[in-house]
Amino acid sequence: MSTDTETEVTDEHPDGAATRIEELEARIETLEAEMDATAGTEMGDEKSMVIVATKGTLDMAYPPLILASTAAAFGWDVTVFHTFWGLDILHEEQSTDLKLSAIGNPNMSVPNAVAALPGMDRLATTMMERRIAGNDVATIDELLQTSLEMGVDLQACQMTMDLMDYDDDAFHDGVTVGVGAATALSEMADADVQLLV
Amino acid sequence: MNSDTPTETLELTGESCPMPVVKTKQAVDDLSSGALLEVRATDAGSVSDIDGWAAGTPGVELIGQSEEIQADKTVYVHRVRVE
16 A cells, blocks of 8 residues: 555656646746846836935035936936925025025135125135036036936925925926925835935 | 947037036937947046946946047047947
């Protein structure tokens, strides 16, 4: 009896193994086809980045826009969430008049006591704007429009829009308004790169 | 025509970071497969930047980079193949 059973198993084993191998090969083919189909799409190797931009001075407006437009050039899915003074980068009027602070920066050539005098921020800003133009550096407006053209999602935080008393239509065309921290967090959770500027 | 002869030229002299990479990408998007784009930039950083961009971007291949002197300025020439 026991001998018969062993013989049955021994006889069945090669066939069963062959069937199993065929099934596995078919499964591998299906999975490979699925991988090919998703390659280069959002489910594939496309990277994503979320930047939170909180500063609205002339110098601090540059890094998020430079990184956003460059990442878009890599084909990444990019979101920049603007909050507090970062909103000024998206604001039609404010974005053309971003200023550099002369005070509180030890690398500035003037002491804080002098930098605190009226008109010093304006002077520091003018000097930086001249340097920007002289070095062929793109303007904030140019970077902003380029980022929008390349599909970067520039978002304005609703809570701080209310806080700063900014209306929806005060922002450049193409800016996403009415988003909050939960939106930013859910995108950050899925992103490959997350930055706070 | 020799396959190494550029089919398009993109003049980016006077452009600074990030524009050489950004404008190259925008130009590549308008080109069809097989095109060879010559990018001419004066930004010294574009040598490293376009190399890094091409390595991390599907569908483009950096064929070569060289330098030329043009009107006392160094022009960095990048040749990008659209796949």
